[in-house]
Amino acid sequence: MSLLGGQARQLRVALQQAPDHAVGRVVAMLDGLNDRGAADAVLDSVRPRLRRLQPPRPLRLPRLLFLPVEGALVEARDWRPGNPYVPRSAIAPIAALLARDMPALAEEIEAAALGHTLANRALVSQLGGLLWPAAGAGLRFAIPPNWAASGLPPEAAEPILALCCGLWRHAVALWQARSAAEEGPPEPLVRAALAPLALEGNGPLTAGMTLLLRSATQPAQVAAVAATLSNIMSPLVERELTALLVADAAAVAEAETAREMADTAGRLGRRLADMECTGTATQREERRRQAVTLRRDTSQACHQHLAQAVVKTLLLPAVRAAAGPPAADETVLALEIAARDLRQLEVAGRRLGHEAAFDRTLRDALQQLHRLAQAPGGLGRIELARLAEILAGPEAGCALLADTGRPA
Amino acid sequence: MLDAPTTAFDGFAAALPERQGSFAERGCAMPFTAPLLGGARLRRSPLGRAEVILPALSGRGFYVLDWSACLLHCAPSLHDRRLWLLVCDQENPTPALVRAAAREVARQGYAGRGAQSAADAALRQQDQVRDGVRAALGKRFAGVPGAAGILGAMVAVLAQAGVGPGHLGNAAAAALPQALVALEAFAASLVVWAEMASTPQARRAAAVAQGAARMTLPAADAALEALWQEVEDLPARLAREELRPDHALQRLVELAARPDWLLDGWPTICALWAAAGPSGRQAALTEVVAMLPIPPKEADVWPGPRVDWDTLMRARRVVAPAGGGGGGGLVQLVQRNETLRGLAP
Numbered sequence: 001m002s003l004l005g006g007q008a009r010q011l012r013v014a015l016q017q018a019p020d021h022a023v024g025r026v027v028a029m030l031d032g033l034n035d036r037g038a039a040d041a042v043l044d045s046v047r048p049r050l051r052r053l054q055p056p057r058p059l060r061l062p063r064l065l066f067l068p069v070e071g072a073l074v075e076a077r078d079w080r081p082g083n084p085y086v087p088r089s090a091i092a093p094i095a096a097l098l099a100r101d102m103p104a105l106a107e108e109i110e111a112a113a114l115g116h117t118l119a120n121r122a123l124v125s126q127l128g129g130l131l132w133p134a135a136g137a138g139l140r141f142a143i144p145p146n147w148a149a150s151g152l153p154p155e156a157a158e159p160i161l162a163l164c165c166g167l168w169r170h171a172v173a174l175w176q177a178r179s180a181a182e183e184g185p186p187e188p189l190v191r192a193a194l195a196p197l198a199l200e201g202n203g204p205l206t207a208g209m210t211l212l213l214r215s216a217t218q219p220a221q222v223a224a225v226a227a228t229l230s231n232i233m234s235p236l237v238e239r240e241l242t243a244l245l246v247a248d249a250a251a252v253a254e255a256e257t258a259r260e261m262a263d264t265a266g267r268l269g270r271r272l273a274d275m276e277c278t279g280t281a282t283q284r285e286e287r288r289r290q291a292v293t294l295r296r297d298t299s300q301a302c303h304q305h306l307a308q309a310v311v312k313t314l315l316l317p318a319v320r321a322a323a324g325p326p327a328a329d330e331t332v333l334a335l336e337i338a339a340r341d342l343r344q345l346e347v348a349g350r351r352l353g354h355e356a357a358f359d360r361t362l363r364d365a366l367q368q369l370h371r372l373a374q375a376p377g378g379l380g381r382i383e384l385a386r387l388a389e390i391l392a393g394p395e396a397g398c399a400l401l402a403d404t405g406r407p408a
Numbered sequence: 409m410l411d412a413p414t415t416a417f418d419g420f421a422a423a424l425p426e427r428q429g430s431f432a433e434r435g436c437a438m439p440f441t442a443p444l445l446g447g448a449r450l451r452r453s454p455l456g457r458a459e460v461i462l463p464a465l466s467g468r469g470f471y472v473l474d475w476s477a478c479l480l481h482c483a484p485s486l487h488d489r490r491l492w493l494l495v496c497d498q499e500n501p502t503p504a505l506v507r508a509a510a511r512e513v514a515r516q517g518y519a520g521r522g523a524q525s526a527a528d529a530a531l532r533q534q535d536q537v538r539d540g541v542r543a544a545l546g547k548r549f550a551g552v553p554g555a556a557g558i559l560g561a562m563v564a565v566l567a568q569a570g571v572g573p574g575h576l577g578n579a580a581a582a583a584l585p586q587a588l589v590a591l592e593a594f595a596a597s598l599v600v601w602a603e604m605a606s607t608p609q610a611r612r613a614a615a616v617a618q619g620a621a622r623m624t625l626p627a628a629d630a631a632l633e634a635l636w637q638e639v640e641d642l643p644a645r646l647a648r649e650e651l652r653p654d655h656a657l658q659r660l661v662e663l664a665a666r667p668d669w670l671l672d673g674w675p676t677i678c679a680l681w682a683a684a685g686p687s688g689r690q691a692a693l694t695e696v697v698a699m700l701p702i703p704p705k706e707a708d709v710w711p712g713p714r715v716d717w718d719t720l721m722r723a724r725r726v727v728a729p730a731g732g733g734g735g736g737g738l739v740q741l742v743q744r745n746e747t748l749r750g751l752a753p
Contacts, residue, residue: 119687125606329521336520343739382486382517389486390739394442397486 059113059120061106062095064127065135067118068171068178069164071211072203076151082159084203089151090160093144098135100145105134121179129172136168166200167207174208181215190225198229205230213240217270220278220287238283241275245294252298258309262344265302268294269351295352302349303357306342310365313338318369318387324378332383339390346391362392366400373404417481420471421464426721428704435461436506437673437701439749440491441519443741444482447699449673450501458496463698468725485742487518487749502665503672504568507583514749523749530583530753537582538567545571545639552643554653561657562639565664572636587671588628590678595621597681601689613693613727616720617677620700623715624670627703630712631666638663666710673701679751683744697727 057063066073072086079087099106109131116123143157152160167174170193177185177193184190190212197208209226213219223237248268255261272294275287318335321327350358366388373384381404389397428434435451438460447463453472460478462471475492478484484492494509495501513519514527542563548571549555570582581589595618602614638660645651651659677696684692702717 121687122604122606122690126604329525332521340739340743344737347737347739380517385486386518386520390742394483394485394489398489401486 056117056119059116059118059124059127061099061109061113061131062091063118064109064113064124064131065095065098065168066091066164067124067128068132068167068174068211069207071209071214072163072167072207079152079156081153081156084163084206086160086163086207087150087152089149090144090156093147093150094161094164096146097142097144098139101140102134102138105131125175125179128175132168132171132175136165136171139165139168163203163207166197166204169200170196170204170208174211177212178215181212182217184218184221185212185216187221187225190222194222194226194229202230202232205233206236209233209237210240213237213244217267218274218278219244219271220275224278241287242290245271245275245290249294249298253301255305258305258313258338258341258345261302261305262341262348265298265345265348265352268298269348272352299349299352299354302345302352303354303361306345306349306358307361309338309345310342310361314342314387314391315365315368318372318379318384322372322375322377322379322384326380327378327383332379335379335383335387336390339387343391366392366396370400370403373400376404417462417464417471420462420473420477422461422470422472424461424470424472426468427702427717430704430706431669431672432500434702434704436501436503437676438488438491438495438506439510439676439752440488441485441742441745441749442483442488443738443745445478445484445488446695446745450495450506452499452501458498458501483738485518487513487746490516490518503668504665507568510749511753514753519746519749523746523753526750526753534567534583537570538563541566541571541582548639549643549646552646553649554646555643558653558657562660565657565660566635566639569632569635569664569667571639584628584632584667584671587675587678588625588632588667591621591625591628591671591674594674594678594681595625601693605690609727610690610693612723613697616724616727617693617696617700619720619723620702621674623717623720624674624701624703627707627710627712627715628667628670631663631670631710634711635660635663635667666707670703670707671701673699675752676748677701679748683747683751694727697724700724 066086069086072084073088073091074083074085076087076089079085109127112127113123118124139161141158141161143154144161147154147157173189173196174193177189180186180189193212194205194208197204205226209222212222216222219241223241226237227234245268248264248271251264252261252268255264272291276284276291278284279287314335317331317338321331321335346358346362369384369388369391372379373381376384381401385397385400388400432451435449438445438448438450440446440448445460445462449461451459451461453459457474460473460475462473462482464470473481475496491510491513494513495506498505511527511530514523515531517524542559545559545562545566549559566582568583570585573585598614598618598621602611602618605611605614642651642656642660646653646656677699680692680696681689702721708714
């Protein structure tokens with residue numbers, strides 16, 4: 001199946017207007033298209049949102065092949081000759097080149113990946129371990145088939161392929177570090193990933209560093225390693241770090257739900273903490289100066305969202321449920337999900353600042369729950385105590401039960 | 409088990425042997441939902457106080473805390489506090505008592521609606537098993553001298569273990585045979601997972617967990633078989649007056665406790681593995697390895713094949729300790745643990 005021009009336009013508009021929960025379904029449909037060019041063109045319009053929502057993407061050969069290259073990927077319109085980037089429009093032709101030159105490997109990968117998504121990290125590592133080194137060592141420099149469809153000049157093929165091959169040759173170590181992003185990644189993994197890329201040149205090193213930075217919870221540690229590997233990296237990594245923080249802060253501001261805002265604010269908080277305590281004294285001072293504004297603005301945004309969401313998603317529905325017949329499982333579940341999301345937002349926001357404001361909002365919310373517990377109705381006392389517990393910890397739940405004459 | 413400031417727990421480190429002498433010393437697995445109480449066991453101290461044993465955060469050794477210390481350092485949930493209230497005064501806590509208390513707490517809604525429904529279903533199933541056991545024993549012990557006086561107590565004793573395959577008619581499977589089946593499935597799932605595991609460390613952890621499961625299975629199986637055989641032989645022995653009814657009942661109580669003790673802690677582990685899903689299994693496995701229920705030396709003289717737990721414990725020492733409680737924040741971990749209460753009611 002492929003898309004006609006009018007269909008692509010309609011889908012682009014639909015995707016831009018779709019709520020978060022529907023985006024995953026549309027993306028899954030687009031991922032099933034044979035015509036990747038048309039699908040990519042539609043997806044380009046919502047790529048920042050996809051990065052935020054991270055819907056499960058099917059594991060396909062082109063996607064697997066370019067996972068380690070993600071740090072170098074740019075939209076085709078942003079690519080310029082001589083820049084160390086890979087335009088997205090080159091993905092399909094280069095994947096086709098690989099399938100033509102290494103058909104057995106391509107078929108093996110396609111077959112093993114069938115029905116799996118990128119969420120299967122073990123399989124990604126396993127298949128990547130087969131694919132990337134083979135692509136890095138065996139792909140000949142040639143104009144890929146259907147290169148014209150990429151909209152790139154023929155002379156662009158060789159430097160783009162060279163950059164990709166440089167990354168693929170060391171992609172196993174790079175992906176190992178990328179997979180450990182939640183733990184930093186640890187410095188030895190970062191060094192093992194970036195040191196061989198430095199020998200390939202500044203293009204692969206920058207792409208590798210960018211890939212790790214975007215996912216790292218301790219990006220300053222990644223930057224510090226990169227800066228030791230190449231003289232030109234120092235100013236570049238500072239720029240990348242600043243851009244990363246600004247993007248994180250923007251993601252907090254753009255978040256539409258409490259959960260999403262909690263996730264983005266939590267990530268920003270961890271990254272700020274890492275950056276403020278890593279690097280030289282001058283770097284740390286400069287980063288702290290930048291962090292003050294970011295902390296103030298994002299914690300304020302978190303508190304504003306919390307204050308509104310606590311009423312809209314928890315207190316009003318709880319009042320409605322308490323006033324009715326015994327609440328259905330779905331109703332209680334929805335209230336508990338809301339309380340968990342709010343708690344996470346409160347924890348993440350509080351770490352960035354405005355602690356007193358968060359305290360105030362929580363106290364007000366708990367008072368409302370206590371009032372409901374005096375005449376519980378559709379929600380039982382234990383259910384209300386659980387909401388208080390989820391929102392503010394077990395002591396808050398105990399206090400509510402004690403207040404209603406039934407200690408835990 | 410969750411990483412926490414080590415200093416908070418330092419004062420509670422206890423020089424307990426990695427493999428305890430008796431099940432009473434090892435304590436009963438407590439299905440708490442607070443992440444900091446993961447892998448907790450309840451036992452009576454030599455002075456008779458109820459105390460909580462926690463696997464050490466380093467993965468080696470134990471902490472021993474009384475409940476007031478747990479309240480101070482481990483943030484027990486409402487569910488945990490309620491459960492503690494129900495079991496802390498038990499003079500001889502057993503897996504059966506803890507299971508009954510945990511079901512009651514879940515039934516009251518302290519672990520959420522999912523766990524509440526699961527507890528209700530488990531209690532209904534237990535009633536069905538009880539009816540099946542009552543019918544089977546009634547038939548088997550009809551006319552046996554002295555049996556009528558202990559029949560009710562025997563039903564209660566065998567309600568978790570059943571009376572052997574094929575004897576319960578259409579009644580649901582009893583809890584302990586079901587736990588054996590779940591443990592078998594867990595061990596089989598580990599084999600498949602280990603083949604796909606990306607690191608030697610993960611494969612080693614899988615081998616340790618699988619080894620513990622494979623060593624527990626025949627022992628628990630033999631303990632159940634011994635119990636069922638005793639039930640089978642009992643009518644004739646009572647008829648021949650080889651045993652007094654009260655001694656026969658005492659013997660059944662002891663035999664029924666064995667598989668329960670051997671399987672104690674495994675249902676939560678099986679549920680943890682099942683709930684983890686493909687992407688979370690490596691982290692789950694680290695938790696599993698830290699809380700593997702190593703049987704104490706008391707079990708060495710029970711029927712069943714001899715197994716080398718010392719080798720397994722040595723292998724466990726080189727597996728990385730649990731550090732992050734399976735990943736995620738406290739809120740998600742409590743929710744995850746409540747899900748486990750639903751999967752292993």
